[in-house]
Amino acid sequence: MLKGHPKGLLVAFFANMGERFGYYTMLAIFVLYLQANFGFNASQAGDYYGGFLFGIYFLPILGGIIADRFLGYGKTIALGTIIMFVGYMLLASPGFFAMEGKLIIIVSLFVISLGTGFFKGNLQALTGKLYDDPKYAANRDNAFNIFYMGINIGAFFAPHAATGVVNWMLGGKNFSYESTIPHLSNLQATPHPFLDKMTGTLQANFEGVQTYTAKLQHFMSEMNFGGTIQDFITEYPTTLSKGYSGAFAVAAVSMLVSLLIFTIFRKYYKHADVTEKQKEAQAAKEGKKADTVKMSKEEEKKRLVALGLVFVTVAFFWMAFHQNGFTLTIFARDFTVSDVSKFDYLFFDLKSFLPLLAAIGGLILLLRRKSSAKTKAIGAGLTVVGAALGYWAYTTFDQNPTIEPQLFQHFNPIFIVFLTPLIVGFFTWLRKKGKEPSSPRKIGIGMFLTAAGFIVMMSGALKLQSMTGLSPYWLIGTYLTLTVAELFLSPIGISFVAKVAPPRFSGLAQGGWLGATAIGNLLAGLVGKLWDIVEIWQFFALMVGLTILSGIFIFSIMRILENATKSNPEK
Amino acid sequence: MKVRLIIISSLLAGILFMSGCGTDNPMQDLRDASKEIDKIEKQSENIQNKEQAFTVLRDLNGAMKDVREAALALDNKYKNMRVGSDEFKKAKQSEDFKQTMNEFEKINSEIDSSLAVISKNLDPYKDDEEVKKMLNKLQSLLISR
Secondary structure, eight states, X not given: OOTTOOTHHHHHHHHHHHHHHHHHHHHHHHHHHHHHHHOOOHHHHHHHHHHHHHHHHHXXXXXXXXXXXXXXXXXHHHHHHHHXXXXXXXXXXXXXXXXXXXXXXXXXXXXXXXXXXXXHHHHHHHHHHHTTSTTTGGGHHHHHHHHHHHHHHHHHHHHHHHHHHHHHHHHTXXXXXXXXXXXXXXXXXXXXXXXXXXXXXXXXXSTTOOOHHHHHHHHHHHTTOXXXXXXXXXXXXXXXXXXXXXXXXXXXXXXXXHHHHHHXXXXXXXXXXXXXXXXXXXXXXXXXXXXXXXXXXXXXXXXXXXXXXXHHHHHHHHHHHTTTTTHHHHHHHHHBOOBOOHHHHTTTOHHHHHHHHHHHHHHHHHHOTTOOHHHHHHHHHHHHHHHHHHHHHHHHSOSSOBOOGGGGXXXXXXXXXXXXXXXXXHHHHHHHTTOOOOHHHHHHHHHHHHHHHHHHHHHHHHHTTSOSOBOHHXXXXXXXXXXXXXXXXXXXXXXXXXXXXXXXXXXXXXXXXXXXXXXXXXXXXXXXXXXXXXXXXXXXXXXXXHHHHHHHHHHHTHHHHHHHHHOOOBO | OHHHHHHHHHHHHHHHHHHTXXXXXXXXXXXXXXXXXXXXXXHHTTOOSHHHHHHHHHHHHHHHHHHHXXXXXXXXXXXXXXXXXXXXXXXXXXXXXXXXXXXXXXXXXXHHHHHHHHHHHHGGGTTSHHHHHHHHHHHHHTTXX
């Protein structure tokens, strides 16, 4: 898969993977952290979630300007990684130093966003520059698919790292994870005269109505806690908070790893780490003609308009897609059956899921007609070992294992890693037949696929009218469909930007792509506020409607977009 | 092109508008929820089978969720106080608290009488598996988030 690619791609791949691992470790627990620490409801958590994600994806515009005009790509990327490290450490500090208040959280979120702004778009621009070399130019689309896999390998392990750290911290005090305890502790600690009265009314009419005190006592006995209820409501949230802080510290460490990779292997991308402005300055210094791409103002305008139109439309994709860390996580917690069978749990535990994936991969190698005898032997080995390890893991599970809501987030990245070769192969097959859709068409199809993903959710939510909790496979099905949509839209979009952007605005254009993501994320938070207002199926129906309209819009401007892709600048 | 841009801008504006929906008046929200529970009470008079019992209970859970949110919003005023503290004792003596509590109790008694009827009408179906699951949800609904 790496044949015909420069070594610099691997540096970008691993640096990106490290950064995304930290980011998604933090994101996997972010809403739960806010709800646990500050007692936020979905709407309040949505303000922080939407605002943070807006910063993460909007500030790359600033990062792009800084790189294009002042620092160049490499220095801006390295600086961004250091800033992110500081931000994650700040975010981790309240749990460890018993600091209170939301200000430190807001400041740290801003610092992380700023660092990401310096890092993300410029790494994409630098990767695109590696393919300005005619030797590699034809592989640009594939390069971004590989680059995108790096993001998702990092994202796949992230929720497990977050869960692992949180459980480790809780386990140290003989606690186990119970998502409701922080809220119950808050109810126990502060006066709730109106809620208490209403609880009394409900108790008078229905048997078995629970009070927060009784529920907390139940958990205390389950965890063999010897102290008073006051001790419990102090110690449990503090320990959980430390667990969350530990996960944020893991994110900080992964920034350092990313920085190390990017710095040590600089020689592999150094030649591409030159902006148009730096080329001109260097040429002027040497008294030579600069080797830059010339483009008329009119051509630049045409391309910027095409980019702008794509940016507006993809904002709606990200609005829908980024419900994954927000309303879909809340759906997983509140409306999905959490006590599952041992078989279902195979897909939620890394020690069984990874061997199973290895077994499936091995089976593909074994059955593929083109495989050599050696490859078939490796495939057979993988299948046997993967299946054996998977079965061993299966035997270690409890009879009724419990799924934690954040674990659903590992499906998207793993689907990306597995589906990327299939989608790339599909496009290659279409290209050979002369039927490959243009990049803007792929983006449009991606919008309709997104709608299909939410149709799955809407159907599931409608079933909730006659049952209490859905099987986890509904959410898994949605993640699968949304992932296919993402593969049609996101790497192709980044490649489209790299192809169409006027060279003197390379960093800024990648920042613009991420800026569109920022608008989408902001909308994700805003739309998420409707979660508490409308019926669940109506919420998903709204997602379906908005994404279908966006798909129609992109097909209505297809000619403008395809013309921009076809035109070639002079060099 | 202008028309298309207007359409896409309208979509954005629509989202912004919708996200601002909902009131900031918990007592009004409670009144609305009480009316909803009153409707459910009438609906419960005609329960013929377990499916209808389930639907009534599902709707009741939805309405009680609104009640919970309204009650929590009213309680929010005391979020920085401790249970049994002098500060909270003082707050309970205030005119504002007494007035709010009076109004709350009026609505609460309406809800109480509706719940009594609903519960009685659900009695024959309380052993059904799906109804039981929904009842379990109701039992922990006020302390969930």
